[in-house]
Amino acid sequence: MVMEDKQITILGAGLVGSLLSIFLAKKGYQVTIYERRPDMRKAGAIGGRSINLALSHRGLKALDAVGIKEKVQESCIPMPGRMIHDLEGNLDFQPYGKEGQFINSVSRGGLNELLVNEAEANGVKVEFEHRCTDVDLANASASFDNGTTVTADFLFGADGAFSALRSAMQKTDRFNYSQEYITAGYKELTMPPTANGDFALDPGALHIWPRGEYMLIALPNLDKSFTCTLFFPFEGPISFEALKTEADVTAFFNEKFKDAVPHLYNLEKEFFENPTSSLITVRCSPWVKGNTALIGDAAHAIVPFYGQGMNSGFEDCYVFNQLLEKHGDINEALLSEYQSLRIPDGNAIADLALYNFIEMRDKVADEGFILQKKIEKKLNQQYPDKWVPLYSMTTFSDFRYSEAHALGRKQQAIMDKVLEKPEIAQDWENLDLEEIVNLL
Amino acid sequence: MVMEDKQITILGAGLVGSLLSIFLAKKGYQVTIYERRPDMRKAGAIGGRSINLALSHRGLKALDAVGIKEKVQESCIPMPGRMIHDLEGNLDFQPYGKEGQFINSVSRGGLNELLVNEAEANGVKVEFEHRCTDVDLANASASFDNGTTVTADFLFGADGAFSALRSAMQKTDRFNYSQEYITAGYKELTMPPTANGDFALDPGALHIWPRGEYMLIALPNLDKSFTCTLFFPFEGPISFEALKTEADVTAFFNEKFKDAVPHLYNLEKEFFENPTSSLITVRCSPWVKGNTALIGDAAHAIVPFYGQGMNSGFEDCYVFNQLLEKHGDINEALLSEYQSLRIPDGNAIADLALYNFIEMRDKVADEGFILQKKIEKKLNQQYPDKWVPLYSMTTFSDFRYSEAHALGRKQQAIMDKVLEKPEIAQDWENLDLEEIVNLL
Numbered sequence: 003m004v005m006e007d008k009q010i011t012i013l014g015a016g017l018v019g020s021l022l023s024i025f026l027a028k029k030g031y032q033v034t035i036y037e038r039r040p041d042m043r044k045a046g047a048i049g050g051r052s053i054n055l056a057l058s059h060r061g062l063k064a065l066d067a068v069g070i071k072e073k074v075q076e077s078c079i080p081m082p083g084r085m086i087h088d089l090e091g092n093l094d095f096q097p098y099g100k101e102g103q104f105i106n107s108v109s110r111g112g113l114n115e116l117l118v119n120e121a122e123a124n125g126v127k128v129e130f131e132h133r134c135t136d137v138d139l140a141n142a143s144a145s146f147d148n149g150t151t152v153t154a155d156f157l158f159g160a161d162g163a164f165s166a167l168r169s170a171m172q173k174t175d176r177f178n179y180s181q182e183y184i185t186a187g188y189k190e191l192t193m194p195p196t197a198n199g200d201f202a203l204d205p206g207a208l209h210i211w212p213r214g215e216y217m218l219i220a221l222p223n224l225d226k227s228f229t230c231t232l233f234f235p236f237e238g239p240i241s242f243e244a245l246k247t248e249a250d251v252t253a254f255f256n257e258k259f260k261d262a263v264p265h266l267y268n269l270e271k272e273f274f275e276n277p278t279s280s281l282i283t284v285r286c287s288p289w290v291k292g293n294t295a296l297i298g299d300a301a302h303a304i305v306p307f308y309g310q311g312m313n314s315g316f317e318d319c320y321v322f323n324q325l326l327e328k329h330g331d332i333n334e335a336l337l338s339e340y341q342s343l344r345i346p347d348g349n350a351i352a353d354l355a356l357y358n359f360i361e362m363r364d365k366v367a368d369e370g371f372i373l374q375k376k377i378e379k380k381l382n383q384q385y386p387d388k389w390v391p392l393y394s395m396t397t398f399s400d401f402r403y404s405e406a407h408a409l410g411r412k413q414q415a416i417m418d419k420v421l422e423k424p425e426i427a428q429d430w431e432n433l434d435l436e437e438i439v440n441l442l
Numbered sequence: 443m444v445m446e447d448k449q450i451t452i453l454g455a456g457l458v459g460s461l462l463s464i465f466l467a468k469k470g471y472q473v474t475i476y477e478r479r480p481d482m483r484k485a486g487a488i489g490g491r492s493i494n495l496a497l498s499h500r501g502l503k504a505l506d507a508v509g510i511k512e513k514v515q516e517s518c519i520p521m522p523g524r525m526i527h528d529l530e531g532n533l534d535f536q537p538y539g540k541e542g543q544f545i546n547s548v549s550r551g552g553l554n555e556l557l558v559n560e561a562e563a564n565g566v567k568v569e570f571e572h573r574c575t576d577v578d579l580a581n582a583s584a585s586f587d588n589g590t591t592v593t594a595d596f597l598f599g600a601d602g603a604f605s606a607l608r609s610a611m612q613k614t615d616r617f618n619y620s621q622e623y624i625t626a627g628y629k630e631l632t633m634p635p636t637a638n639g640d641f642a643l644d645p646g647a648l649h650i651w652p653r654g655e656y657m658l659i660a661l662p663n664l665d666k667s668f669t670c671t672l673f674f675p676f677e678g679p680i681s682f683e684a685l686k687t688e689a690d691v692t693a694f695f696n697e698k699f700k701d702a703v704p705h706l707y708n709l710e711k712e713f714f715e716n717p718t719s720s721l722i723t724v725r726c727s728p729w730v731k732g733n734t735a736l737i738g739d740a741a742h743a744i745v746p747f748y749g750q751g752m753n754s755g756f757e758d759c760y761v762f763n764q765l766l767e768k769h770g771d772i773n774e775a776l777l778s779e780y781q782s783l784r785i786p787d788g789n790a791i792a793d794l795a796l797y798n799f800i801e802m803r804d805k806v807a808d809e810g811f812i813l814q815k816k817i818e819k820k821l822n823q824q825y826p827d828k829w830v831p832l833y834s835m836t837t838f839s840d841f842r843y844s845e846a847h848a849l850g851r852k853q854q855a856i857m858d859k860v861l862e863k864p865e866i867a868q869d870w871e872n873l874d875l876e877e878i879v880n881l882l
Contacts, residue, residue, distance in 0.1 A: 172621075176676075176720050180620035181612075236616075280616050 008032065008331075011144055011154040013134050013167055015039075017110070018298030018315035019160030020117035020128075024068045025323040027124040034154075035121065036132040036146065038161070043115050053190060053229045054221045055113070056081070056208065056309030057106040058397045064316035067323060070120055074113060078106035079222045085207035086366055091261030095207060096366065096375065099394045100382070105208070105309060107221040134166035139174070139292035156332050157294045160315075163282055165300035171291050179286045184305060184359070186216065187236050187278045192267045193220060193228035201226045202265035210362055211259050215240065217363035218259050230266065233281075233363065242278050281305045283352050289341045297322070302348030307358035308396060314351045314403070318344055343402075350407035354396060369427070374417050377430055385439045389413070409442075416441045448472060448771075451584055451594040453574050453607055455479075457550070458738030458755035459600030460557035460568075464508045465763040467564040474594075475561065476572040476586065478601070483555050493630060493669045494661045495553070496521070496648065496749030497546040498837045504756035507763060510560055514553060518546035519662045525647035526806055531701030535647060536806065536815065539834045540822070545648070545749060547661045574606035579614070579732035596772050597734045600755075603722055605740035611731050619726045624745060624799070626656065627682060627718045628673050632707040635666035642705035643668060650802055651699050655680065657803035658699050670706065673721075673803065682718050721745045723792050729781040737762070742788030747798040748836060754791050754843070758784055783842075790847035794836060809867070814857050817870055825879045829853070849882075856881045 008031050012019045015037035023033045057078060065071040082104040083097040098105060118128055133147040143153035144166075159167025171177050196202050203209055205222035215235060220228040235241040245251050248270035255263050263269065284303035289296040298315030322340055329336035365371040381389040392410035395401045401409070416438060420426065448471050452459045455477035463473045497518060505511040522544035523537040538545060558568055573587040583593035584606075599607025611617050636642050643649055645662035655675060660668040675681040685691050688710035695703050703709065724743035729736040738755030762780055769776035805811040821829040832850035835841045841849070856878060860866065 176623045178622050180622075182618050182620075183616045 008156070009034070009154040011036065011142065011152055011157040013137075013144060013157070013159050013165070014161035014298075014300070015114075015118055015121075015128050015130070016160065016162060016298075017114055017117060017312050018319060019158070020114065020121045020126075021064060021068070021316055022158060022160055022297060022319045022322070023121045023126040023128075024070075024117070024124050025319055025326075027121065027126050028068065029323075029326055033121075033125075034127040034129060034152070036134060036144065036152070037128065037130045038133040039130065041128075041130045042111060043118065053110060054107050054223060055110050055312050056221070057108045057113075058309060058313055059399065060310070060320075061313040061316040062106075063400070064320040067320055068120070070116070074108070074116065075106070077112055077116075077224060078108050079205055079224065080104040081107055081206065081208045081221070083207055084366060085204060085209045087209060087211045087259075087261055088367065089258070089260070094372075096372070099391075099398050103394070103398050105397060107208070107223070109223060112224075134161065137167050137170040137294065139170060139294050142293035155293065159294065159296045159300040160298050162299045163284055163303035165296065167294055168284075168286060168296055168300050171286070171288075171294075171296070174291060177286065177288070177291070180284070182283045184281050184283075184356070185235055185237070186233050186359070187242060187280050188231050188233045189242070189273065189276050189278050191230040191232065191269065191272050191276065193230050193262070193265045194267045195226035196265070199226065201228070203228060210366060211262060212363050212365075212367045213258055214364050218262060219362070220262070228265075230262065233359070236278070236280075245273070248274070283356060285349055285352060287341075287345050289345060290337045295337060295340065301344070302352060304348075304352045304355040305359060306355070307362055308351065308355040310351050310355060310396065310403075314348065317347075347403040350403040351396070354392075354403065354407055354410075370421055373427060373430060374421060377417070377420065377433065378413075380431075380433075381435055381439060384435050388439050388442060412442060448596070449474070449594040451476065451582065451592055451597040453577075453584060453597070453599050453605070454601035454738075454740070455554075455558055455561075455568050455570070456600065456602060456738070457554055457557060457752050458759060459598070460554065460561045460566075461504060461508070461756055462598060462600055462737060462759045462762070463561045463566040463568075464510075464557070464564050465759055465766075467561065467566050468508065469763075469766055473561075473565075474567040474569060474592070476574060476584065476592070477568060477570050478573040479570065481568075481570045482551060483558065493550060494547050494663060495550050495752050496661070497548045497553075498749060498753055499839065500750070500760075501753040501756040502546075503840070504760035507760055508560070510556070514548065514556065515546070517552055517556075517664060518548050519645055519664065520544040521547055521646065521648045521661070523647050524806060525644060525649045527649060527651045527699075527701055528807065529698065529700070534812075536812070539831075539838050543834070543838050545837060547648070547663070549663060552664075574601065577607050577610040577734060579610060579734050582733035595733065599734065599736045599740040600738050602739045603724055603743035605736065607734055608724075608726060608736055608740055611726070611728075611734075611736070614731060617726065617728070617731070620724070622723045624721050624723075624796070625675055625677070626673050626799070627676050627720050628671050629682070629713065629716050629718050631670040631672065631709065631712050631716065633660060633668035633670050633702070633705045634707045636705070639666065641666045641668070650806060651702060652803050652805075652807045653698055654804050658702060659802070660702070668705075670702065673799070676718070676720075685713070688714070723796065725789055725792060727781075727785050729785060730777045735777060735780065741784070742792060744788075744792045744795040745799060746795070747802055748791065748795040750791050750795060750836065750843075754788065757787075787843040790843040791836070794832075794843065794847055794850075810861055813867060813870060814861060817857070817860065817873065818853075820871075821875055821879060824875050828879050828882065852882060 010026055010031045010033045012023055012035045015035045019035055023035050026033050062071050065074050083095050086094040122128060134144050135147050136145045141153055142157040143151055144157060145151040159165045161167060172179050193202050201222060209220040211218040216233055218230055218232050220230045222228055237243045245254055251270050251273045255269060282303055283305055289301045297318045304311055321343060325336045325340055378391040382391060395406035450466055450471045450473045452463055452475045455475045459475055463475050466473045502511050505514050523535050526534040562568060574584050575587050576585045581593055582597040583591055584597060585591040599605045601607060612619050633642050641662060649660040651658040656673055658670055658672050660670045662668055677683045685694055691710050691713045695709060722743050723745055729741045737758045744751055761783060765776045765780055818831045822831060835846035
């Protein structure tokens, strides 16, 4: 059987499903994507999850492999660091990495449309308004709410955190699965351009108002607006539940996010009209059953705090494509290697993302944390191959997430000891860096 | 509304569902149980999970509260300890607790029939052959595969590890859920009475052939047979997968379970004809949604290695009944207290049960473990209120599982240090027990 005769079904025309389809089409497979929602190119802005995303090295690497990195970068806004806003509105810029390293604010809707167009240009068929209701794992066949059933040689579930393929897998014996929600949810708010048509804040940063148990963040959009997101407990004394009236919201924002308030559009109205969404982490194993495989959020939905949801999904596609080149076709050896590589990495980035909520909402405002960043920067400058800070390993490198996670734990244990030294705040520039690096 | 007008639906006429129905009926509720399987009293032996179970203090306490402890005990075989079988067939009896403490081998089928009869005698209606296909959480209504839908004031899911109620809950926002399988499965084998109608082994013990990564166990039945269960890896060099022929099975059993082989009935045939079953742990939170609640395995399915699956489910019923007496009716305060008490205890016994597989299959044959048991026995004799061994807390006490788990960890840390002492194997009788107890 030549590859051109091989039919592949992909559930989900989101970011990961459409990128995967391009990789597979370029290898010669006949690919059809089935998507629950209407065509986003006709329906205008798509609903669902966050409006903009942070695209970084892993995602760009995958886009580059299908030749569309430059095209995507045209719509990116580089964010070389975090801009921390304190209660008084004082600003502190913290670079994410080295000079010239940055993450990219990109519109989810725009990127998704570009990928679907690109998929179709590569011969992929995309069928919208097909909600999958059941999957036959052995036969790689999917049934849809319109009564049709399609059978292929192989089926991918790129159908997100509430994947229909994964639901089918969950009913089989010995399928390990967990879904866990954090106690905080999120709400998006709009920060439009200023009266004279400018960005309301510096567009060259991801803005954070870290407030301990919660935070507000803002990412720039191409239309010079920012999308702000409040990550906030659902219940408790300071929570979505506790802010009951417009006056409560006004008072709370004036106290906690004073410098953001003048720029927010119709805050009180948006606060009560925009949805409050929950934040799930999904882990499962195996990712492969019969002639089907999970990929992206369907396999490993994570919280958004490391900006790695899309990037890790794109890296799944990249790795799958590398394995296709190694094994020649989708076979048992490939599938076994795919899941044995990516399951530990999916679990690692899930852990890292959960941890990064604490870092973003709390630690970035902490003196010890800021000092650690300075020391690590020096370590990295002097020993660029030996000491790469965890954030950089995750965001700007090809380190496997699981390796970055393990190495990060080791680094943190070393840094905890360094920061315990008396007078470290004064003496940190005199540290014996070689001694520290040798502890790794 | 008086209680007599309150309708309660219970999904599942297994051990927990039928016991719960008795508690509720005795409080005056109108209870109907819907059970997927046919009436076990007509269909003969019921299928499904293990044939016999170890009933201990928590289960007996709950049975006593509905006045049927003595009736159940008539069908119990006391097992005051473990009988360890080494490779040569040498025996070592290890008491479970103090003089007079024992666990009870009881037939799942017999106990279930007794409970269903008792439920009906208390006015509970039991509808068999009703498989629940969907639950409406807010309305406490359940739909069944025969097309009927019933609505009640409250609905319990006592429908086991693959609960339909829990499936419905899993689709709601912010429901935390995990299902995890261990890498071993199990297979039941029959050890009939001897030719002259006697037990083939001492019936006053739970027999264990601990072999490191796997084990065989045997529990006595009233008909003087034993039910043996092999807990064994699914895959790997020594596994179900690796034993491919009858000759493989014969050779393996002759090498590893030499003294059991002469007593096993048709070993090779049963080995390939009896099912190999998997072992799941389920955790979730919340256990209450709308007018529904989970109980027993539906809320916290655990592996069988602590003999606490049924006991913990019965204790759920006991605690629920205590809360009913405190709160007067099933209301928000009761439900909130129910889950805040029982979720941590369900998680604790899940952890303990997973750990006990290692203890049973491996540690019971270990000299350090045996020495620890001796030291702990002395500690308990001298300080009965201060030092209760973990096994006794779990099996013979009312300690909350979560408290037993926490205290057990503390004890183990202390014992680890005690066992590190040089010459401890010789000098253990001279230990300063007061010093050890004061470390707690």
